[in-house]
Amino acid sequence: MSALAANRFPRSGYVTRGSSSGLAEVLDVLLDKGLVIDIFLRVSLVGIELLTVDARIVIASVDTYLRFAEAVNRLDIGESSSEGLPQLIEDMTQDGASSKTKGILEGAKESLFGSSGDDEDENEDESSDGRSSRRSRSSSGSSRRSSSSSRSRSGSSSRGRS
Amino acid sequence: MAQYVYGIVEATATKPRGRGIGGAPVRLVVGDDDVAALVSEIGRDRLRMGRDEVLTHARVLDRALARGPVLPMRFGVVMDDAKEVRDRLLEEHGSELRTQLTEMEGKVEVRIRAAYDEQSLLREIMRERPEIASLRTAVAGRPEHAAYYDRIRLGELVAAAVERHREADARAIIEALGNHALAVEAGEPHHERIVVQASFLVERSRLAEFNAKVDEVAEAYGGQIRFKYTGPLPPHSFVELTEKV
Numbered sequence: 001m002s003a004l005a006a007n008r009f010p011r012s013g014y015v016t017r018g019s020s021s022g023l024a025e026v027l028d029v030l031l032d033k034g035l036v037i038d039i040f041l042r043v044s045l046v047g048i049e050l051l052t053v054d055a056r057i058v059i060a061s062v063d064t065y066l067r068f069a070e071a072v073n074r075l076d077i078g079e080s081s082s083e084g085l086p087q088l089i090e091d092m093t094q095d096g097a098s099s100k101t102k103g104i105l106e107g108a109k110e111s112l113f114g115s116s117g118d119d120e121d122e123n124e125d126e127s128s129d130g131r132s133s134r135r136s137r138s139s140s141g142s143s144r145r146s147s148s149s150s151r152s153r154s155g156s157s158s159r160g161r162s
Numbered sequence: 163m164a165q166y167v168y169g170i171v172e173a174t175a176t177k178p179r180g181r182g183i184g185g186a187p188v189r190l191v192v193g194d195d196d197v198a199a200l201v202s203e204i205g206r207d208r209l210r211m212g213r214d215e216v217l218t219h220a221r222v223l224d225r226a227l228a229r230g231p232v233l234p235m236r237f238g239v240v241m242d243d244a245k246e247v248r249d250r251l252l253e254e255h256g257s258e259l260r261t262q263l264t265e266m267e268g269k270v271e272v273r274i275r276a277a278y279d280e281q282s283l284l285r286e287i288m289r290e291r292p293e294i295a296s297l298r299t300a301v302a303g304r305p306e307h308a309a310y311y312d313r314i315r316l317g318e319l320v321a322a323a324v325e326r327h328r329e330a331d332a333r334a335i336i337e338a339l340g341n342h343a344l345a346v347e348a349g350e351p352h353h354e355r356i357v358v359q360a361s362f363l364v365e366r367s368r369l370a371e372f373n374a375k376v377d378e379v380a381e382a383y384g385g386q387i388r389f390k391y392t393g394p395l396p397p398h399s400f401v402e403l404t405e406k407v
Binding site for chain 1: 164169170206209210211212213216217219220233234235236237238239240241242250251255271273275280281284285287288294298301302313314316317318320321324349354361370373374376377378380381383384385387388389390391392395398399401402403405
């Protein structure tokens with residue numbers, strides 16, 4: 001039926017669809033969001049690094065500047081974009097082994113969890129970076145209130161960014 | 163027996179199928195207000211959890227979502243026993259849970275992560291900013307120690323340009339997609355290449371329209387930004403339990 005074809009998603013080659021049972025994509029919502037109640041027994045989470053790092057500090061560092069300088073240095077300005085599958089796609093798919101950039105949590109998460117069939121050592125401490133989960137949660141927690149009150153009319157007012 | 167709690171569903175929800183954490187069957191604990199908790203038994207000695215348990219939690223919720231609205235618990239909520247679940251969770255927060263469950267009927271969460279193809283972005287910055295391109299030329303080929311401060315300066319200019327693009331692109335993407343959603347929860351990107359890391363609350367009836375917009379926005383960036391789409395998910399980012407005093 002043409003209706004089925006029309007509903008095929010994604011159509012764009014620039015969109016990848018992650019499975020909702022793939023851990024890397026849902027990890028932050030599972031661990032940070034959802035209902036919490038204080039009367040509960042503590043679960044200890046092993047094999048999953050939960051560090052809190054202020055991502056902004058990392059972004060503004062000299063290391064970052066040098067990395068950018070290096071990156072533009074290596075650019076092939078005259079050529080068209082034909083670098084094959086960008087590093088980016090690898091970072092965004094569940095291929096832990098290819099997280100070469102010591103980025104921040106993204107790299108750490110992908111390398112910790114890889115694809116669902118992986119048995120990689122989850123205690124590897126390959127990155128000292130972590131997640132500013134608490135920070136983003138609290139900053140977006142308050143903004144969620146404003147988005148929920150403006151829920152009847154979506155649009156730019158529902159953008160819950162602080 | 164301790165109860166691992168996955169989420170809240172309608173009391174009249176069809177009996178959940180399948181196994182939960184540790185292979186224990188998923189059951190309902192029913193409260194008043196027509197809400198019920200999705201739980202499974204867990205031994206107190208089994209409270210060290212890892213990746214498998216997180217995946218199981220996600221899977222149980224995914225299955226529940228196929229049958230009706232579900233308010234996800236955060237991972238790792240274990241209560242003393244079924245009575246605690248009934249009294250301290252369902253009864254104490256009953257009306258709040260009821261309200262949210264009703265609200266979440268027919269709604270799902272979609273998670274969007276958008277990240278730059280760095281080379282493509284840097285090339286555009288070189289085109290837009292000839293002074294950065296000139297500095298690049300000046301720096302290239304000089305030995306590292308000789309041009310150290312120039313490199314830092316170059317990197318600093320590039321970083322600032324990247325940040326400006328990021329802010330503009332994030333705003334544009336969130337606005338474009340937000341127009342087809344009921345609410346947005348945007349987190350701070352954790353990496354300089356991440357443009358958007360956001361959850362959208364979307365009505366199921368408008369999901370196809372939302373998805374089409376994702377395609378459209380992605381095409382508009384022509385590969386400079388790549389999108390990762392996860393969903394439909396239960397509305398993790400749009401539920402909340404307020405503290406009872």
